[in-house]
Amino acid sequence: MDPPQHTKSRGMVAHAFSREAVEAMRPSIQRKANELVDEMLRKGSPVDLHEELSMKLPFKVIYEMLGIPAADHAWLSDNVAVRSSGSSTAKDAAAAAEDLVQYMDRLVRSKMQNPGDDLISDLVNKQLRPGHISHEELIQTAFLLLVAGNATVATQIDLGVMTLLAHPDQLAEMKADPERLVPMAVEEICRYHTGSSFALRRVAKEDTRIDGQDIKAGEGVIALNQSANRDEAVFPDPDRFDIHRNPNPELGFGYGTHVCIAEWLARAEMQEALAALFRRMPDLRLAVPESQIQFSDPNRDVGVAALPVTW
Numbered sequence: 001m002d003p004p005q006h007t008k009s010r011g012m013v014a015h016a017f018s019r020e021a022v023e024a025m026r027p028s029i030q031r032k033a034n035e036l037v038d039e040m041l042r043k044g045s046p047v048d049l050h051e052e053l054s055m056k057l058p059f060k061v062i063y064e065m066l067g068i069p070a071a072d073h074a075w076l077s078d079n080v081a082v083r084s085s086g087s088s089t090a091k092d093a094a095a096a097a098e099d100l101v102q103y104m105d106r107l108v109r110s111k112m113q114n115p116g117d118d119l120i121s122d123l124v125n126k127q128l129r130p131g132h133i134s135h136e137e138l139i140q141t142a143f144l145l146l147v148a149g150n151a152t153v154a155t156q157i158d159l160g161v162m163t164l165l166a167h168p169d170q171l172a173e174m175k176a177d178p179e180r181l182v183p184m185a186v187e188e189i190c191r192y193h194t195g196s197s198f199a200l201r202r203v204a205k206e207d208t209r210i211d212g213q214d215i216k217a218g219e220g221v222i223a224l225n226q227s228a229n230r231d232e233a234v235f236p237d238p239d240r241f242d243i244h245r246n247p248n249p250e251l252g253f254g255y256g257t258h259v260c261i262a263e264w265l266a267r268a269e270m271q272e273a274l275a276a277l278f279r280r281m282p283d284l285r286l287a288v289p290e291s292q293i294q295f296s297d298p299n300r301d302v303g304v305a306a307l308p309v310t311w
């Protein structure tokens with residue numbers, strides 16, 4: 001989507017994801033992260049960190065923001081997982097997406113009857129009722145916010161934990177000074193792993209030349225932020241994981257007009273997950289050898305299917 005339509009759609013929800021709005025939500029994100037770690041402790045080791053923390057935290061946060069009733073959480077999480085998983089068949093993924101769109105349709109209608117203190121009710125009152133957007137546009141926006149940010153955040157938490165465990169000296173420093181070093185570790189995780197590496201897809205509108213490469217009008221381009229994040233002209237020794245990098249102008253959330261709308265939310269979720277985890281489980285470690293962890297298909301965004309941990 002391009003401006004001006006993009007500007008309008010993005011402008012409707014941008015306030016809810018601003019840095020200030022996210023800071024106001026931080027205590028609630030922190031509480032959710034702590035509760036999930038408590039639950040892991042209660043279950044006892046080994047536990048699948050991917051399932052119990054990395055996936056559950058972003059879902060809990062977006063459900064609260066969108067005002068989704070608790071009774072629907074489990075069903076929705078399952079459907080989002082089927083829609084987004086590389087191992088689902090195209091037919092199952094399409095059916096799950098259709099079910100989610102229908103759910104959002106029902107949710108928008110119910111918010112029209114009984115508005116609450118949530119983003120969808122806000123959009124109903126300020127955008128739908130005055131006729132600035134259609135019912136369909138609102139459904140699409142709510143659907144996008146529901147599905148966009150769960151696997152990406154989960155992957156960055158999973159890979160971040162694995163990478164910190166593989167760098168015990170840096171992990172020890174982070175545990176000793178979490179206030180300063182957790183945010184720096186999160187930036188480095190976003191640089192080093194680049195969660196959404198195929199997201200920046202574009203079509204050239206006119207013939208152009210970038211760095212000696214001709215691109216013709218109509219050709220597709222992937223601006224590979226994963227490659228930019230390993231640019232040795234910007235990041236000295238780019239293949240080294242280093243939580244002390246400063247400055248660290250990583251491009252894990254993209255750049256420009258379409259830069260991730262939820263970049264501050266995603267950072268806060270990752271920060272609170274890592275802080276809660278290593279504070280409550282100082283001896284956290286993998287419960288299986290790293291070679292047994294299953295990574296997703298290499299031509300998709302890298303992620304893990306499960307991350308068994310012990311403490």
Ligand code: HEM
Nearest residue numbers: 148149152153156195196199200253254258260261262266
């Ligand atoms: C670590 C987690 C995340 C990463 C690495 C990530 C990455 C990205 C990237 C690279 C883009 C730019 C795409 C482009 O230029 O075409 C993007 C856009 C977007 N992201 Fe995220 N994202 C994350 C979390 C989230 C979350 C939690 C949400 C929602 C709750 C979200 C919602 C969106 C939306 C709606 C866009 C489209 C923005 C636009 O086109 O104006 N993302 N994200």
